[in-house]
Every structure is written in structure tokens, then in C-alpha cells.
């Protein structure tokens with residue numbers, strides 16, 4: 334089915350494997366909020382993905398609820414978007430299994446996230462970590478998504494979703510799924526660690542100093558930015574001067590993304606100045622955006638009944654929306670008539 338004839342359907346998820354951080358916010362969640370007024374949105378807490386790595390069962394439910402609070406605090410409106418956790422919608426796991434017959438080992442083997450996470454110990458990883466992108470395909474294809482807002486790290490997985498949908502159409506039946514497009518922000522698509530300009534800012538980084546969390550205090554944010562790794566040179570006046578300076582480029586990119594301006598404009602304002610003056614300005618900007626969200630997040634976290642009710646209602650809406658695609662997939666595979 335061509336997308337031009339269809340209204341926008343937007344689907345994306347976030348793992349409740351830790352707190353929401355600045356990379357998630359700039360790379361994906363800000364976009365979730367904007368897109369709510371542009372189409373039908375399904376935003377989910379990827380708790381089924383979270384169990385592909387070691388986790389503490391007693392903590393997962395609370396973390397899922399907290400991530401729901403974080404999304405709402407950022408501006409996701411559960412009356413506009415369908416907000417739910419995957420585990421309450423069994424169609425995700427079901428469609429994942431059905432698509433396992435179409436996904437190819439070679440495709441999954443090429444995924445850089447798999448290679449990065451498995452490292453030298455691929456034999457010791459869970460099968461779920463390997464087939465993680467097939468579950469992602471199910472997440473997106475179930476709802477006939479036209480667009481998937483994600484950070485740059487997920488671009489390869491969206492390509493894989495497209496490959497799986499196209500192969501399924503070729504092998505079994507046309508037009509069962511919509512082939513989705515990624516929506517990746519022009520600025521801030523890959524926010525890097527504050528400790529290493531070559532590593533992605535991530536919830537799973539063992540160093541808390543590598544990221545700014547939604548739960549951080551104003552002092553934490555100022556201190557993390559003050560201690561962020563940089564080099565001794567002042568900021569250059571143009572983009573060419575950031576060549577080979579990954580940490581400086583990352584901080585300039587964060588500033589530009591949050592100020593809604595370009596990296597070139599940031600350098601026009603701060604070029605020639607040292608990090609001693611740039612870092613406090615960046616910290617003030619981050620605090621001005623995160624502090625109100627953090628305050629709201631803390632209020633929401635206190636109301637667990639309300640958060641559970643939102644997730645139960647979201648799951649019921651998601652189950653209803655997922656039903657027809659799941660049924661068509663069973664039929665196309667010859668499993669039911």
C-alpha cells in the first residue's frame with residue numbers, strides 16, 4: 334500500500350532499561366510530542382525488549398511505569414497518543430514469531446547494534462538479543478506505521494523492518510503491511526556520551542557521568558557538563574574547526590538541538606571562547622528545558638494508580654488496533670483460513 338494515500342500512523346518505543354536521558358529526549362521523544370498532532374500515534378514502553386539482556390524482574394514493572402511518567406512529563410498526551418507497554422499486547426510477541434520465518438540470519442548478523450552489544454561473546458548472548466530487530470519489526474508493522482521517529486542508531490533497524498515487510502509481500506501476499514519510513518532529526522540524531530565523544534549516550538553505559546538523566550538535579554546537570562570531556566582549544570568559529578574534535582562537536586550539537594538553531598549559529602556566537610564560558614551556558618540551557626519536565630516527572634511518579642490506568646487503557650486500544658494485521662498475517666501464512 335502506498336503511504337501517500339494513507340493518513341500518518343506513527344509508531345515508536347523506548348526501553349525501560351533505565352531512566353530517560355538527554356539523547357533519548359533530543360533524538361526521539363521531542364519528535365513524539367510534535368507528531369501527536371500530525372497523525373495517529375502509538376508510543377510504547379519496550380518491556381519485551383528489556384528482557385533480552387540481564388534484568389531484575391522485581392524492578393522491571395516499576396521502571397516501565399517510570400518511563401511512562403517520563404514520556405508524559407515530556408509532553409506525550411495519553412489522550413492523543415496510544416501509550417502502552419508491549420507486554421500487555423501479546424500481538425507483539427505473536428507477530429514477532431510469525432516474522433521469524435521471513436527474517437534472515439544474515440540480515441540480523443549484519444546489525445551493528447547486535448555486534449556492539451554481543452562484542453566477543455555472541456555465543457553467550459540471549460537469542461532474544463539477536464532477534465531483537467524482528468520484535469521491532471512486529472512492533473511497527475502491527476499498526477501499519479507510515480513513520481517511525483527514532484535516533485540515528487535505529488536507522489539500520491528500520492531498514493531491516495522494510496526488508497522484512499517487502500520479503501513477506503514477495504513470498505506470501507502483497508500489502509499485508511505498510512512499509513514505514515524513519516523520521517530522524519536533522520540535528521541531535523546521535524547525542525554522544527559526555528565521557529567519550531565516540532560512544533553513544535545510552536542508558537546502559539555503566540558511567541552515570543556519561544549522560545544527563547531526566548531525574549538529575551540542577552547541580553547534577555551543571556556538574557556533569559562541567560566535567561564533560563573536552564579538549565584545551567577554544568571553540569572554533571566555523572564547522573570545519575570541529576573536525577577531529579568529537580567531544581566539542583557533541584556539546585555544540587546538544588546546544589544547537591536544544592536552542593532550536595544550527596551548529597554554525599552556535600559557533601558564530603561562541604567561537605573563540607573557551608569551554609569555561611560555553612559549558613555554563615550549555616548547562617543553563619539544559620536546565621531551562623529539563624527542570625520543568627523533571628518536576629512534572631516527579632509528580633507523576635507519585636501517582637502509580639493513574640499511571641497504571643493509563644497503560645491499561647493504552648494496551649486495550651493497542652490490542653484493538655493490532656488485531657486486523659495479526660489476523661491477516663496468519664491468513665497469509667496459511668495458518669488459518
Ligand code: AQP
Nearest residue numbers: 348350356357360361483484522523524534535536537
Ligand atoms: N544517544 C542518543 N542520541 C539520539 N537518540 C538516541 N536514542 C537513544 N540513544 C540516543 C533514541 O532513543 C529512543 C529510545 O532508545 P533506547 O530505548 O534503545 O535507548 P538507549 O538509551 O540507547 O537504551 P539502552 O537500553 O542503553 O540501549 P543501548 O544499549 O542500545 O544503548 C530510540 O529512538 C533511540 O534511537
